[in-house]
Amino acid sequence: MTQTSTITIADLHQRVDAIFRKVGLNAQQAGALARVIVAGERDACKSHGIYRIEGALRTVKAGKVKPDAVPELDLNQGSAIVRVDAKGGFANPAFELGLPALAERARALGLAALVINDCSHFSALWPEVEAVTGQGLAALVMCPSYATVAPTGGSKPLLGTNPFAFGWPRPDHAPYVFDFATSVAARGELELHRRAGKPLPEGWAIDADGHPTTDPEAALAGAMLPFGGHKGSAIGTMIELLAGIMIGDLTSPEVLDYLGTTTLAPMHGELIIALSPEAFAAGRPGNPFARAENLFESIVGQGARLPSQRRFAARAKSEAEGIALTAAEMEQLDRLLEKGLDAVT
């Protein structure tokens, strides 16, 4: 039987924050990073929880993120675009800085965009989506990553796993939220199959010669495939265009060139579009929030699921009972706090 400890959300935040402060992050960087990591752990989304701390530390150690960056807000008055220059720091404090202006602009104009430039991106998009829906706004969020995905019909890594995320605010419920890679699988899944010595499902990847493969080694040396064939490939390309090139930031191949590895947090930009259902629906029949609930009921009523429900159930449990961590996880937190950057290679 694995020994587990239960820790409150606030306690876990304090511990993660302390690890980041120890390695030189300023309060703004450390606080924002701790918030998203604790949110992942709280939601039982282990792949975005404390497991991610080491990757952030490695990125600091490699000098590929500025731990003491102070993001700068450009209100860009008279425009529907609000900008934050992350100044080489993590995306998360830059997003927190830009959110109030994005929300205000979207309410005033009906829709608005927040552009984050020069950030080390970390890590899922759903915390940002949920922050926008928390303002009563719908959100479309996207960013590139590292070139690991071949366009459909191609043979070489070019696109990133380019996440595409969306949220719709629900007044009396957790929001409607999805956040997924535009590749068939996440890159970490290939690595997990390799370690387990298990073949990949068909359709996930091609080898270095562009031939379909189920061998994880061959896939890691080759490329992953987009989800949904040419349609997913087109959406991944759209994300390179809008959330890389259009916002004047790196594309996935440029990110990989810059980092030389996929083991560090990627340096690029991010595009967040916020839309006001109240502004769009003004003067039209029906309340958009009530109508959306009817749609969700029709989905759930036929036995289908809304996305993110497993996360929200875990969240409710964590909020009521605290977060359960294994003894090994608690020791890891202690070790990271004690050793700081010496804990990672």
Place this chain on the structure above:
Amino acid sequence: MTQTSTITIADLHQRVDAIFRKVGLNAQQAGALARVIVAGERDACKSHGIYRIEGALRTVKAGKVKPDAVPELDLNQGSAIVRVDAKGGFANPAFELGLPALAERARALGLAALVINDCSHFSALWPEVEAVTGQGLAALVMCPSYATVAPTGGSKPLLGTNPFAFGWPRPDHAPYVFDFATSVAARGELELHRRAGKPLPEGWAIDADGHPTTDPEAALAGAMLPFGGHKGSAIGTMIELLAGIMIGDLTSPEVLDYLGTTTLAPMHGELIIALSPEAFAAGRPGNPFARAENLFESIVGQGARLPSQRRFAARAKSEAEGIALTAAEMEQLDRLLEKGLDAVT
């Protein structure tokens, strides 16, 4: 050997326009409809060409579209949302009316939206995407359709085939454009398999009990499936929310309730978001249009295709040589002009 006639783009436009005028469409409705039908035929996109005329006439005959509607523009000054009330007419003249204001607003603010309400939607989204890219702007376009697609994990038609379309302007080339259904296949494909007595590919559809089926009859009585599993299902749901509910217009189940059939042009709204690469990239390194060309070269250079290239090749041929129609197609045009609404049931 099939006899074919070659007809210029202008001549075909004149013939299609005359058919629509004959059945009572005003000049604005007829002209806009003829332009998109001729564009489909010109691009060898037969499923959106003159084949569609009868569907439009059936919709007129059923009283489900106002043939003499005059769309109204609401500039909605001070907002990033421009609105056009199609007044129960076709979407196409409403779009043409709203485009200049959308482009002006997107250039001034960085991004803007055009909402079209109360339109009979007809038919692909790429003509609208290309009209926006023709203004030097990127475009995201979406709309619901009729409830024929089950959400992933569900068993009943609820979502539409909900097209999702995107375009990026290319100064010296036809634009980067995709426009696809968020279902695995178009509904017409099921009907074609049924007529041909051919089984459907696996994964296209479920029967009325929610079980996977390859029988076209069972599929038509059941539901189609979204592309890319839960990811496509989520995107289809997003389109119901943004381009149905948010804009205060009908969702796909409401469209089907209103029409009672999938054989007429659907009545709903449409959402067009235009983004200015110049505004987004301002002050950042690199020219977004030149950088995009590098990305496209990397895609094509590894043997992958850019979407819509077959259409653009056909377009170049049609523009140089005219459009080839079979004798049967020419007779159909004559018959439609002669008989008007009596030619359809």
